[in-house]
Amino acid sequence: MKDSEPDLSLFYSEVPAEASALFTRSHFPGAPIVVGRERMRAGCLQAVVVNSKVSNVATGEQGLEDARRMARLAAHELGISEELVLMSSTGVIGRRLPMDKIEDGLRGMALELADDPWPAARGIMTTDTEPKVLSIDVGSATLTAVGKGSGMIAPNLATMLVYLFTDAKLSVATLKDLLEDATAQSFQCLSVDSDTSTSDTVALLANGRMGPVDERAFRSALNRTCLRMAEWLARDGEGATKLLRVQVEGAATDVEARRVARAVIDSPLIKTMAFGADPNVGRIIMAVGKCVDCRIVPEKLSATLQGVAVVEKGLIASFEEAHVRYLLQGDPVEIAIDLGVGEGNGLGLGCDLTEGYIGENAAYASS
Amino acid sequence: MKDSEPDLSLFYSEVPAEASALFTRSHFPGAPIVVGRERMRAGCLQAVVVNSKVSNVATGEQGLEDARRMARLAAHELGISEELVLMSSTGVIGRRLPMDKIEDGLRGMALELADDPWPAARGIMTTDTEPKVLSIDVGSATLTAVGKGSGMIAPNLATMLVYLFTDAKLSVATLKDLLEDATAQSFQCLSVDSDTSTSDTVALLANGRMGPVDERAFRSALNRTCLRMAEWLARDGEGATKLLRVQVEGAATDVEARRVARAVIDSPLIKTMAFGADPNVGRIIMAVGKCVDCRIVPEKLSATLQGVAVVEKGLIASFEEAHVRYLLQGDPVEIAIDLGVGEGNGLGLGCDLTEGYIGENAAYASS
Numbered sequence: 001m002k003d004s005e006p007d008l009s010l011f012y013s014e015v016p017a018e019a020s021a022l023f024t025r026s027h028f029p030g031a032p033i034v035v036g037r038e039r040m041r042a043g044c045l046q047a048v049v050v051n052s053k054v055s056n057v058a059t060g061e062q063g064l065e066d067a068r069r070m071a072r073l074a075a076h077e078l079g080i081s082e083e084l085v086l087m088s089s090t091g092v093i094g095r096r097l098p099m100d101k102i103e104d105g106l107r108g109m110a111l112e113l114a115d116d117p118w119p120a121a122r123g124i125m126t127t128d129t130e131p132k133v134l135s136i137d138v139g140s141a142t143l144t145a146v147g148k149g150s151g152m153i154a155p156n157l158a159t160m161l162v163y164l165f166t167d168a169k170l171s172v173a174t175l176k177d178l179l180e181d182a183t184a185q186s187f188q189c190l191s192v193d194s195d196t197s198t199s200d201t202v203a204l205l206a207n208g209r210m211g212p213v214d215e216r217a218f219r220s221a222l223n224r225t226c227l228r229m230a231e232w233l234a235r236d237g238e239g240a241t242k243l244l245r246v247q248v249e250g251a252a253t254d255v256e257a258r259r260v261a262r263a264v265i266d267s268p269l270i271k272t273m274a275f276g277a278d279p280n281v282g283r284i285i286m287a288v289g290k291c292v293d294c295r296i297v298p299e300k301l302s303a304t305l306q307g308v309a310v311v312e313k314g315l316i317a318s319f320e321e322a323h324v325r326y327l328l329q330g331d332p333v334e335i336a337i338d339l340g341v342g343e344g345n346g347l348g349l350g351c352d353l354t355e356g357y358i359g360e361n362a363a364y365a366s367s
Numbered sequence: 368m369k370d371s372e373p374d375l376s377l378f379y380s381e382v383p384a385e386a387s388a389l390f391t392r393s394h395f396p397g398a399p400i401v402v403g404r405e406r407m408r409a410g411c412l413q414a415v416v417v418n419s420k421v422s423n424v425a426t427g428e429q430g431l432e433d434a435r436r437m438a439r440l441a442a443h444e445l446g447i448s449e450e451l452v453l454m455s456s457t458g459v460i461g462r463r464l465p466m467d468k469i470e471d472g473l474r475g476m477a478l479e480l481a482d483d484p485w486p487a488a489r490g491i492m493t494t495d496t497e498p499k500v501l502s503i504d505v506g507s508a509t510l511t512a513v514g515k516g517s518g519m520i521a522p523n524l525a526t527m528l529v530y531l532f533t534d535a536k537l538s539v540a541t542l543k544d545l546l547e548d549a550t551a552q553s554f555q556c557l558s559v560d561s562d563t564s565t566s567d568t569v570a571l572l573a574n575g576r577m578g579p580v581d582e583r584a585f586r587s588a589l590n591r592t593c594l595r596m597a598e599w600l601a602r603d604g605e606g607a608t609k610l611l612r613v614q615v616e617g618a619a620t621d622v623e624a625r626r627v628a629r630a631v632i633d634s635p636l637i638k639t640m641a642f643g644a645d646p647n648v649g650r651i652i653m654a655v656g657k658c659v660d661c662r663i664v665p666e667k668l669s670a671t672l673q674g675v676a677v678v679e680k681g682l683i684a685s686f687e688e689a690h691v692r693y694l695l696q697g698d699p700v701e702i703a704i705d706l707g708v709g710e711g712n713g714l715g716l717g718c719d720l721t722e723g724y725i726g727e728n729a730a731y732a733s734s
Contacts, residue, residue: 025659026653026656026657027655027656027657027658027663027665028652028653028655028665028681029656055649058649058652058678058681058682058683059682060681092647092649093648093649093650093653093683094648094649094652094682094683095683193635197653198652268724269728272724272725275729276728276729278729280459281461282422282424282425282459282460283460285424285460285461285565286393286395286460286564286565288395289395289565290393290394291394292392292394296394298394298395298425311425314395314427315425315426315427315461316460316461316462353725354725354729355725355726357635358639358720358721358722358725359722361635361636361639361640362640362643362721
């Protein structure tokens with residue numbers, strides 16, 4: 001990173017790592033996603049190169065070539081095969097990567113590699129307010145996660161990039177299973193503003209240097225790490241002042257539980273309620289009620305807000321408003337919903353909606 | 368209306384009218400909706416009574432009784448059968464109607480009935496910034512629409528109430544067909560903030576006093592009236608400064624076209640772009656891309672913003688940014704999208720997202 005405002009990061013493993021990755025479902029994935037999907041078929045990575053400011057989305061054939069060249073430049077700098085490099089780009093849609101700057105930036109970066117992931121975490125930040133790194137021991141191995149939000153990119157879109165690195169020895173098939181499982185309980189529950197990025201990437205690399213680990217222990221560590229990272233990304237959503245955590249139980253299915261949880265965390269009226277710390281709990285009923293395709297039986301609905309029963313049997317419960325108002329000033333804001341119709345459950349992770357979101361996204365630095 | 372801030376309105380036809388109505392799809396419809404659905408089976412109405420401030424939602428058996436009593440009081444005042452009175456309530460969820468105030472308010476209201484619908488339109492306003500009435504001639508008959516937004520209710524939920532009155536003679540079956548058709552092209556395309564009210568009601572009453580009219584002419588007048596009212600409600604959405612109109616063509620089906628249109632008008636990043644007047648057109652690609660369940664072929668997508676081609680063949684087109692920035696300062700903001708994969712088309716009507724929305728909904732007047 002050579003700029004005062006770093007915008008290029010390189011992650012490197014001394015030996016090739018087994019790897020698995022998940023990408024955005026958008027119909028308009030960025031060029032790095034298209035190339036990355038091809039590259040992940042081999043299940044092996046040794047480095048990840050990431051730039052911010054320009055997302056290399058909707059750039060056509062030239063964009064694909066730029067993405068490949070970015071990986072090639074990183075591979076050359078590291079002295080490894082370009083097929084072992086995954087790339088991510090995050091930023092404004094529809095602009096070409098500044099290849100000269102990227103080439104210049106990568107030159108000599110191999111000499112700056114460090115064990116400390118914080119500088120690289122800073123390099124992939126956009127409107128995040130802080131670099132995001134988590135690290136946890138699993139037996140003799142370590143699992144390290146580096147992420148960026150979910151704060152909107154300056155000035156463009158919600159983009160989530162998370163890289164998970166471990167020196168445990170795990171097979172590609174196991175990594176794929178572990179990553180899908182952990183992601184379903186964390187990043188898939190996350191929504192800052194209901195908009196889907198064209199660059200979302202979650203990758204898990206295991207270089208095996210510390211040998212095998214207890215798989216159950218690793219799964220648990222990975223799940224916890226991904227959940228904490230997802231909460232961190234939500235809390236640092238653009239303009240956000242707090243995390244909004246919604247747990248739905250008693251749904252007809254897990255899918256319906258997640259749909260209801262998503263409706264609640266995405267509701268602007270719930271989000272402004274969390275921001276304003278106002279126990280306008282009818283909005284919970286409204287948000288559940290709008291899930292017209294889910295099985296909802298009004299008189300079976302109950303809900304708590306910050307642990308206080310606010311909806312019982314589909315009716316607003318009697319609760320002490322001043323007390324709930326006080327509790328709502330805390331972070332996170334927690335809503336637990338029991339639909340009472342089945343065994344399905346699901347989680348939603350979001351954030352409040354504030355004037356800060358408007359300010360950051362209405363202004364456009366087109367330069 | 369007896370208060371300085373009117374919150375009770377009464378609409379009355381001198382003779383019973385054929386009638387049809389559409390209500391919210393929420394799982395938690397207000398008590399007036401539950402009673403109203405029963406009442407509409409007969410297809411005949413002579414009056415509509417509407418209060419604001421309290422929505423009579425999630426109020427259980429007592430709420431149903433209150434709704435019926437409100438209609439009974441209005442019927443008594445007018446000297447008509449209570450079965451001929453439709454009622455609507457809009458406001459905070461989970462509170463009982465102040466029946467004493469309603470009884471007091473209705474007393475003597477029959478003497479205040481006037482041809483002018485403006486005072487009544489004012490009486491159903493909540494956070495709307497202006498009363499909304501439209502009137503149009505159809506042959507010798509007249510069609511008058513009275514609506515309220517879609518501005519959030521103070522301080523609660525997006526609630527849309529629209530009453531359409533005509534002295535043309537039309538059968539219940541025809542009214543139902545006409546209303547569903549007109550609504551599909553107008554109010555069903557409307558979203559201020561993706562939240563669904565528990566009180567939404569659209570009713571069409573035809574008392575027949577001017578005799579039969581040309582049905583095609585009436586349909587056209589009704590469609591135009593509903594579309595204009597929907598646009599008005601959108602433009603006066605809470606905190607909104609402008610209308611956002613999105614036309615999608617070339618979708619696989621009409622349903623998919625409407626889904627894409629809805630994704631675009633509900634996208635906070637599109638809404639803040641409209642507010643900020645910034646041609647950050649990659650956001651259009653993002654919003655279309657997130658419709659993962661629709662048939663989208665990236666290289667077939669094209670889009671215009673304020674009439675200027677900004678996306679061609681799935682790529683950002685070359686356009687004069689300063690010019691589009693200038694055009695974006697206008698109202699409405701118009702986005703036309705051609706998916707290029709079929710014959711489906713659909714409309715979306717929304718508004719921009721501003722600090723005003725946050726301010727109005729984070730603050731809670733719990734009194």
